[in-house]
Amino acid sequence: MTSTATHLRTCALHWADLREALGTPAVVGGFGIGLRGYLAALDDADQQEARLHQAARLRSLERDPIQIGERPVPVRLHILDTMRAVESALIACADDIAHHAQRAPIPAPSARRTAVAPYRTQREADIAAADRRRRTQLAHADLTDPRRWRWTGRRTAPHAALWLLARVERAPGPCRRITDDEEQRIGAVAAGAAARVERALDIAAQQRTLEQRCACGGAIDVHGGEGRTPVAHCTGCGRIWTEAGAVAA
Template sequence: MATPADDLDTITERWPTLRASAGQRPVTSWPPAMGITRLMSEEERQEHAAERADTAPDAPGPRPAPVDVDVLDVMTTIETGLITTADWLAERVQRPAVTAATGRGWSDDVHRQVALIAARDAADPRRWRYTGQQRDAPTAAEWLALRLRSVPGPFRALDDGEREAVARVATMGATLLRRALGEQRRREAVPHPCPVPCGGQLVVEGGDGAPPVVRCEDCGRTWTERSAGAA
């Protein structure tokens, strides 16, 4: 079973893939239309057709830039959550850098040694930085994963509450990433009743690469893209 640290590793490793997918026009939408359009009213069908005509690649007029806005939103959400959590955690567990008293000059051996120790401690690459260019999702995910694994450094050990807070952000981020890449199965209610006499609640499941399925929660009848009959 994946741990929160594993989820953070996933974000670090898959971030380039997510970034690349953001630069592509989406080819699918969620939830998938499937045969649900047959359940729409005539007005809803017309609106659906007009929307498809406006967004089709061969539609007249200027085309939007090839970018997936939904993926960009996911990236912003993940990155903001990770960096905010790293800032919060570092404020709590990261030891302040050693400081050296000034005024004795470099001719004093003790002062020189203490000053060098302070400089090295402040520049320790294991420290989380509150400024600079390395404040991005992969860097924050890697730093948080190391804290969960208690890798030594200028930090104290995390308490249970801190571990739980980081774990929540890690799970959320990995889930959003897998969902954006089509690797996370999703489930969503359909705003139309079951077309058979039961009139029950329909739900659509999919989004993980497997064929999506519409299922009635009352009678159990299912629909797939290949078949409109009951399973």
């Protein structure tokens, strides 16, 4: 069984891949739609791409020459939706865990009111001033500790994933040890986020059973993912389909 730590690392390590995939041309995925549907989708995608190129060429001819320049790369909406959902889930989880498990910063020392309570000697005043500077430095270091989760500033999916990973792995920091319930919640959020990332990037092996039945009445399973072309087989008669059609029975 995949661990929570692995799920969180998946989200953190593949975030850059999602950003890169956000602007790349869409590739039709054939997983779960059947082999014939997969081939038809490829043909439709090719025709649509040709139509888009033709429309873009016509628009460029209609534009004023001074407006011609580099155009923004089209955004792949399903990748964008994945990034938004994953980031929102991880940050919300980190906010909640930090609210309960992260201790408050050390308060800075207040200045002594010497008019009310004066120092008896200069040496006593010097010792008190040195102690106040030391406590101020400790308070500042604790407040700015990079291991501390913040509700402002750097609030990204990779940072949230790594901060949650530190909590799961019991790394030192300004936090108490998380409870079993908190660890289970992190695990559930991490598993869902990693699954979204893997599906968006097609880096996980998957298997689905189609509603359509084989001629023999058996169920048809489709295997794909990890960048591979989908392959279907009948669990009844053993028939196998690829892009080229049936290859075995």
